Amino acid sequence: MKVYLITIGDEILIGQIVDTNSAWMGQQLNLNGAHITGIMTVSDEAESIVQALEQGLRFADVILMTGGLGPTKDDVTKKVLAEFTGGRLSFHEPTYRRIERFFKQLGRQPTEAHRLQSYMPDNATLLTNPMGTAPGMWFEVDGKVIVSMPGVPYEMKALMQKEVLPRLKAQYPLERIAHRTLLTAGEGESRIAERIADLEDALPPHIKLAYLPNLGRVRLRLSSRGSQSDQYQDELEQWANRFKERVEDLLFGEEEDRLEAVVGQMLKARGLWLSTAESCTGGYLSHLITSIPGSSAYFLGGIVAYSNIVKQEKLGVRTATLETDGAVSEATVREMVAGTLQHFGGDIAVAVSGIAGPGGGTPEKPVGTIWLAVGDHNMTEAYLLKAGKDREKNIEYTGAHALNFIRRFLKKHYPASLANG
Incomplete structure (x- = not known):
């Protein structure tokens, strides 16, 4: 089964909201053996919607649409679909009664706009929306299927799970x-x-x-x-x-493992305590580590040693090292590891210092020059990471490499066979 996804809404095109509907539908359809042939986002204009429908029918057996089913004048999807599929809009009493019941539970009365919302294409099979007022619509056109659903994510998901996917599975042979x-x-x-x-x-x-x-x-x-x-x-x-x-x-x-969670599991299994010393990452590495529930079982804390003064006074980095080798150097991160272990009294420490950018680089040490070190009370290993010129990406890149450096250090020097528990 080939499926084409269409999302409707100017708010998506101008970046006001992100289209999460297509990502979720694509994932669910893939799990059920469907093949996604294309995804298109179009404006709230009849011509744009028609062009998307025509393209979708050329490349797929099924079109799934979201958006444009609300009670306001800019929601034109129903009218376009009725005309496109050869039907016409007519008042659907059961839909209006359902809207009335919905608002009665809220202690309110439906508006005239909601009455207009109850006009539905007479050639559509209506799909019950358990989470909102706008039903989904199922059309059959020349052996192909067009389904229209609300753009509200939780309404779309409910319709997909309760109505759309079961109907598609019954109608189309799906690959495993x-x-x-x-x-x-x-x-x-x-x-x-x-x-x-x-x-x-x-x-x-x-x-x-x-x-x-x-x-x-x-x-x-x-x-x-x-x-x-x-x-x-x-x-x-x-x-x-x-x-x-x-x-x-x-x-x-x-599958869905996270590197920071894996490192945490390794530390916990070995009964080891980790601490951090960060310069260019500004606490981002500690954030990754502590984003995992239960990280208090293996993470002591960290120092953001952004200035040389903090490196000297809190971590014991020597003045001579900073003057001779510089803050971004192997010697400095090695001394940062030693100072972190002394300060926190843990088992393993990691240190990073670099030039995240966009400024601050030199011919000898351009932007993206980053030193990392990991060590315990007996040994320290360090390496030079060469990143790019984008500050945010450099910080994220360094965080990932630092976590992997810890993982490699533990695997090499603290084998699983020696792990506690």
Whole structure:
């Protein structure tokens, strides 16, 4: 089943709101074996809606639309759909009575606009909206289906789950689809692609690999489509295991795992306490760590040592180090780790110092030069991260690399076999 998604609303086009409806519908449809052929957002104008409908019918079996079903004059979707499908609007008494009951529960009376809202296309099958006043509409046109739903996300979701998806499953044969997602950190998309090129080339036609990069991380999604048997699921699992073995050193989790949660689990399992010293990230790394419920079981705290004075007075970074090597240097982050361990008395510390930008760079240390260090009371490891020129991205990129550095340090020096519990 091929599906085309249309969202209607000037508020989406001008960036006043974000279209979350398409993302959610796409996810649900994919899980049910549907193939999304396109997504389009159009204005609240009849001509734009008609053009979107014509395009959707060229590329798909089903069009799912959201928006434009309210009681105000700018909501023209019903009128356009009635004309487009060869129907006409007529007053629908059950819809009006339902609106009356809805407002009676609120102690109010419906307006004339709500009465006008009760005019429905006479060639549509109306779908009960349990969360609002506007029903969904199901049209059949030359063997294809057009469904119109309200743009309010919780109303659309209720209609999709209770009405639309069950009807689509009954009318169209849906392929079986399964996904396995591997989560990696520490290498870019192109280097991972080189490492697994032979495995990717050997994949059978019904299994596809997608690279989904993010700052400091890459998701590898294996998808199997087209089988009604459990055999393909087993095969997908076997291929996922082969890819996992190939990227084992980069792999930090699967599916919806978060790197900060994985690091927290590793620290907790080993009975270790972590503390942070941050310069260029300004507390962002500590925010990531403490965004995980239960992080108080392994995180002591952090110091935002943004100025050299704080680096010296709170972390014990030597004046000679700052004068000779600079605040952004391997020597400085190593001393920041030592000072953090002394200040908090924990087991593991991480330190970052860099030039996030957009200014402050030099020919020797351009914007995006960032030093990281992780250590305990016996050893400290450091490395240079070369990021870009965008300040916000550099901070996020550094946060991801710092978390992965902690993960690698724990894996190397505190093996799981030695973990407490």
